[in-house]
Amino acid sequence: MTNRVLMKGNEVIAEAAIRAGCRYYFGYPITPQTEIMHYMAKRMVEVGGCFVQAESEVAAINMVYGAAAAGARVLTSSSSPGISLKQEGMSYIAGAELPAVVVNIVRAGPGLGGILPAQGDYFQATKGGGHGDYRNIVIAPASIQELYEMTVAAFNLADQYRMLVMILGDGALGQMMEPVLFRDVEPNVSTEKLWATRGRKGKPEHNIVTSIYIDPDMLEMKNRELVAKYAVVQKEETRFETLNLDGAEIVFTAFGTASRICRNVIRQAAEMGIKVGMIRPITLWPFPSEEISRIADLSHVKAFLDIELNAGQMVEDVRLAVNGKKPVHFYGRMGGNLPTQKEILDQLLAIHEGEVR
Amino acid sequence: MAIVFEKTKGLTDKPFHFCPGCTHGIIHRIIAEVMCEMGILEDTIGVSSVGCTYNNYEYFACDMVQAAHGRAPAVATGIKRVHPENMVFTYQGDGDLASIGAAEILHAAARGEKISVFFVNNAVYGMTSGQMAPTTLLGQVTTTSPFGRDSAVQGFPINVSELLSVLPGAVYIERVSLNNYKNIQAAKRAIAKSFRVQQQGLGFSMVEFLSTCPTNWGKEPVESLRWVESDMMPQYPLGVYKGKDLKV
Ligand SMILES: Cc1ncc(C[n+]2csc(CCOP(=O)(O)OP(=O)(O)O)c2C)c(N)n1
Numbered sequence: 001m002t003n004r005v006l007m008k009g010n011e012v013i014a015e016a017a018i019r020a021g022c023r024y025y026f027g028y029p030i031t032p033q034t035e036i037m038h039y040m041a042k043r044m045v046e047v048g049g050c051f052v053q054a055e056s057e058v059a060a061i062n063m064v065y066g067a068a069a070a071g072a073r074v075l076t077s078s079s080s081p082g083i084s085l086k087q088e089g090m091s092y093i094a095g096a097e098l099p100a101v102v103v104n105i106v107r108a109g110p111g112l113g114g115i116l117p118a119q120g121d122y123f124q125a126t127k128g129g130g131h132g133d134y135r136n137i138v139i140a141p142a143s144i145q146e147l148y149e150m151t152v153a154a155f156n157l158a159d160q161y162r163m164l165v166m167i168l169g170d171g172a173l174g175q176m177m178e179p180v181l182f183r184d185v186e187p188n189v190s191t192e193k194l195w196a197t198r199g200r201k202g203k204p205e206h207n208i209v210t211s212i213y214i215d216p217d218m219l220e221m222k223n224r225e226l227v228a229k230y231a232v233v234q235k236e237e238t239r240f241e242t243l244n245l246d247g248a249e250i251v252f253t254a255f256g257t258a259s260r261i262c263r264n265v266i267r268q269a270a271e272m273g274i275k276v277g278m279i280r281p282i283t284l285w286p287f288p289s290e291e292i293s294r295i296a297d298l299s300h301v302k303a304f305l306d307i308e309l310n311a312g313q314m315v316e317d318v319r320l321a322v323n324g325k326k327p328v329h330f331y332g333r334m335g336g337n338l339p340t341q342k343e344i345l346d347q348l349l350a351i352h353e354g355e356v357r
Numbered sequence: 358m359a360i361v362f363e364k365t366k367g368l369t370d371k372p373f374h375f376c377p378g379c380t381h382g383i384i385h386r387i388i389a390e391v392m393c394e395m396g397i398l399e400d401t402i403g404v405s406s407v408g409c410t411y412n413n414y415e416y417f418a419c420d421m422v423q424a425a426h427g428r429a430p431a432v433a434t435g436i437k438r439v440h441p442e443n444m445v446f447t448y449q450g451d452g453d454l455a456s457i458g459a460a461e462i463l464h465a466a467a468r469g470e471k472i473s474v475f476f477v478n479n480a481v482y483g484m485t486s487g488q489m490a491p492t493t494l495l496g497q498v499t500t501t502s503p504f505g506r507d508s509a510v511q512g513f514p515i516n517v518s519e520l521l522s523v524l525p526g527a528v529y530i531e532r533v534s535l536n537n538y539k540n541i542q543a544a545k546r547a548i549a550k551s552f553r554v555q556q557q558g559l560g561f562s563m564v565e566f567l568s569t570c571p572t573n574w575g576k577e578p579v580e581s582l583r584w585v586e587s588d589m590m591p592q593y594p595l596g597v598y599k600g601k602d603l604k605v
């Protein structure tokens with residue numbers, strides 16, 4: 001067993017990818033994720049892998065497409081404006097059903113925005129972003145240890161479902177240092193990838209990787225196959241953490257960095273005699289709608305308070321899941337600012353005053 | 358009876374969908390023939406791009422990957438980095454390569470990616486019905502330059518072979534044509550040389566084909582072949598732009 005080491009979030013992501021067997025990295029520099037690139041530039045040489053600094057995010061994601069089509073485990077990383085550019089390639093990856101892992105260390109937007117932590121890419125990450133009917137698995141870790149474990153998991157999920165898996169972090173998570181234990185990686189589920197293009201080498205048929213189906217019936221059949229695959233992912237791979245739900249009167253919904261602040265507020269509130277719980281989606285897609293709906297049915301739960309580093313994005317999915325059964329409140333900060341515990345506590349107290357008492 | 362001619366095994370049995378007189382078909386055939394003659398069909402991975410040949414993954418009998426518009430050199434980079442021992446080629450039109458994919462081709466060449474690029478210059482966007490391409494000649498009428506390409510309005514044609522030949526990463530670049538038998542044979546030799554450059558790991562190589570688009574040029578097939586010589590060649594002279602003395 002390895003000992004715990006103190007490492008930056010971004011470097012942990014890179015090391016996790018290496019340990020998951022990823023030997024190809026293609027990327028373009030952007031703050032606040034550059035440590036992933038810097039780490040990979042060195043580490044790939046050490047492990048006999050391949051690091052390419054691409055001419056743009058567009059090129060990087062298409063290199064990922066090529067490497068994935070060739071049967072490799074492959075990673076690219078970027079931050080919000082760069083992810084916007086990658087959306088074209090991500091749609092093609094979904095269409096061609098290629099396994100790939102994309103890291104988005106989100107910064108504040110829109111436009112060039114700012115380089116500080118934000119969660120304004122929730123829509124872009126979970127609702128497509130690129131063109132057409134498709135889904136990506138989106139994982140939002142909240143600690144450095146979880147970054148490690150989820151990055152390893154991402155490669156397995158990508159291979160298992162032939163899907164793109166996005167790790168959605170933010171500048172705070174990427175830059176922060178915490179002790180991490182590089183637990184021995186589970187034997188990976190990497191399949192044989194008989195569909196990959198490695199040269200025909202005597203196969204009776206040539207392999208083709210494509211996302212184009214000119215015939216509408218063929219395309220619709222493909223669409224239906226994708227829908228069916230996504231349904232399996234929703235059923236099997238939805239991950240979340242619940243905290244303090246026993247007797248909770250108010251329930252936080254929050255992911256990533258925002259959930260860390262909420263965790264502290266729960267303690268503070270308890271000291272004041274207010275019972276507050278939390279559901280933290282770990283996968284943003286598939287979204288834990290069923291669990292949120294179940295919590296909304298609990299009679300002691302009077303209201304939800306959704307906390308995000310944006311103008312209110314995940315809260316739309318929370319409201320759909322709660323489906324009017326309980327009020328859903330929202331509080332967010334933007335521009336790269338984090339809400340203080342006091343700000344959140346004040347929101348909590350106002351809700352408690354109005355809806356619990 | 359002795360077999361005197363056989364369709365190359367480098368092509369599948371799928372019939373081409375190209376218009377009559379379009380030289381895309383010839384280019385496919387000679388690439389396929391070269392792969393067979395060099396014995397590399399089983400080791401080659403081709404990259405289809407976006408244009409009239411978007412589905413040539415159905416024609417080439419080797420493993421094939423279809424790429425987004427202009428991104429074939431980046432996709433090929435990904436494939437080649439994973440399988441350096443395989444032959445990797447892209448097949449791209451002039452809209453694909455010289456317009457939307459200008460960055461990808463430039464940087465693939467600059468990095469000296471060990472891939473073969475087959476670049477088809479037909480001076481228009483074929484698939485989307487004859488719009489102006491970066492390679493459209495001055496004065497040429499297209500659906501988006503209906504009064505003829507005017508340098509004051511639409512700028513000048515791009516000579517891709519000349520442009521890329523100044524990059525050290527590009528080791529072999531030749532412009533060929535398909536307007537007669539002799540030129541087709543020369544084009545075939547250029548394809549083979551490009552693959553040999555790749556086999557020997559020397560760097561990036563590209564063959565530019567002057568090709569016809571009778572449909573969008575509004576010309577008969579034979580007239581189109583003549584137009585390649587009379588109008589295209591003065592702007593795009595044939596010849597080796599890089600690697601003349603290369604012994605491969
Ligand atoms: C991102 C994107 N933009 C535009 C198109 C539409 N489109 C399809 S083919 C094509 C032009 C291709 O022309 P060229 O590369 O010259 O090839 P040709 O058809 O002449 O062989 C365009 C613009 C597309 N498929 N994708």
Ligand code: SF4
Nearest residue numbers: 375376379409483570
């Ligand atoms: S439109 Fe032009 S380039 Fe396309 S197949 Fe027809 S002749 Fe060839």
